[in-house]
Amino acid sequence: MDPIINIKNLTKSFFDILTNDYTVILNDIDFYINEGEIVSLIGPSGCGKSTLLNIISGLEDPDRGEIAITNIDVDNRLGELSYMQQKDLLLPWKTVLGNSILGLEILNKDKSLSEQKALALMDTFGLKGYENYFPNQISGGMRQRASFLRTILTDKKILLLDEPFSSLDSITRLQMQQWLLELWRKFNKTILLVTHDIDEAIFLSDRIYVMKSHLSTSINVIKVDLRRPRNREVVLEQSFLNIKKQILPMLGNEYG
Amino acid sequence: MDKKIKQLLAKLINESNKWLPAFILIVILLFIWQIICILASIPKWLLPMPTDILIELYQHWDLLLKHSFVTLYEIVIGFSFSIITGLIIGGFIAYSKTLEKSLYPIIISSQTIPIIAIAPILLVWFGYGLLPKVLVVGLIAFFPIAVNTIDGLKTIDEDIINMMKTLGASKSQIFKKIQIPNSLPSIFTGLRIGMASSVIGAVISEWVGSSEGLGYLMIRSKPQFLTERVFAAIFLLSVIGLLLFLFVNYCEKKIVYWKTTSNL
Secondary structure, three states: OOOOEEEEEEEEEEEEOOOOEEEEEEEEEEEEEOOOOEEEEEOOOOOOHHHHHHHHHOOOOOOEEEEEEOOEOHHHOOOOOEEEOOOOOOOOOOOHHHHHOHHHHHOOOOHHHHHHHHHHHOOOOOOOOOOOOOHHHOOHHHHHHHHHHHHHHOOOOEEEEEOOOOOOOHHHHHHHHHHHHHHHHHHOOEEEEEEOOHHHHHHHOOEEEEEOOOOOOOEEEEEOOOOOOOOHHHHHOHHHHHHHHHHHHHHOHHHO | OHHHHHHHHHHHHHHHHHHHHHHHHHHHHHHHHHHHHHHOOOOOOOOOOHHHHHHHHHHOHHHHHHHHHHHHHHHHHHHHHHHHHHHHHHHHHHHOHHHHHHHHHHHHHHOOOOHHHHHHHHHHHHOOOHHHHHHHHHHHHHHHHHHHHHHHHHOOOHHHHHHHHHOOOOHHHHHHHHHHHHHHHHHHHHHHHHHHHHHHHHHHHHHHOOOOOHHHHHHHHOOOOOHHHHHHHHHHHHHHHHHHHHHHHHHHHHHOHHHOOOOO
């Protein structure tokens, strides 16, 4: 099976004002995701995880390298993949319902049809009864789910998630991870997730790419052979700990 | 029914709590003013007592009201003019880099010219009528409105723009759906500042040359030592300013509705 996203020899550098020179962020990266997989990208901050996600989404272009995405013209990929950022980025002047159909609104879809679609999913997203609330009236977890709903409703096959749960408290985060797995099963998506939480990466993923600091070329991949469906107890199993033991030294000192 | 009355009463008490301290302070200050005038027997032409001003307001109500309406009219027309031009020009500057580079420096540097200095020239060009007043009010209120419009349209979270791009939004969609609503709170700040300065603009233009309006009344009353009339005119000017300010606030509450919804 061909991968749904295939990246070869990707290089990206930024101009650094401090050193007055170009700094290489991503150096010759190879990377792929199969259809239906959950793949995590883990590494210390500043290693270029978010840059890689920006490049895949089309917000930025690489200096060199090839990107291939199944059924998508790579030169016009911006707007063809769902991308959810760290912050929920809900618009304060729109209700939960209004925010969730924003993507459909941009595509000039019929408004009442879009609303019906969104309302049908409110229960799944734990937002039932809050459709007409404004973002500053609901909790952080709900805001994140509303942001998710906006992402899901655009109905793209690939979801790029940039530390989607990092702003939430740890209990809410655990609930959201479990919920994400249910969602993934239900909607049959391919997910690329950036995180700096090792447990989160292992718990969710089929494979994990581990990136070191930006000076390093290497990107290591680890296969997560845990059965699905997974529940919380899996984090206590020996196989889970073994994977964690594998990852820790790869990250270097910063995770000490 | 009983519940409704209770609710209304609670609302009234709540409202009066907001205004009462300021109101009491004003009454105390007026009282001190009155006492000082009486004790020091200050002549009416130098400093009239608050009661003199009240009597003046009562006795010449028709005259004062007539001139108030003239000034109010100038402010409303001039202010509306500045809103329209401020929003349009501000919008264009925020949308286009070329216009920003060419027009924005000129608008900023035009502010170094005191409007009072232009008022006599406008008078020479356009006569004693309504037009020069509207232009002065418009010019003076235009700047804060335009600058705050540009600010509001341009000050925006880069992540939100990126989010819109990944949803496939075009530049004009981002402008319409994000930048415009995002700019509204800032625009209302500009409107409030513009509102205050437009009252000043109307009075100044009437001082320079006019045959009616509160500014004209003040200029006419001063040499006649009708100081209480000058004070009455000042009082009415502040009433006009206050009413327009409340109107702008009311509109803000209606239009920027999401700012008033509280946290749970």
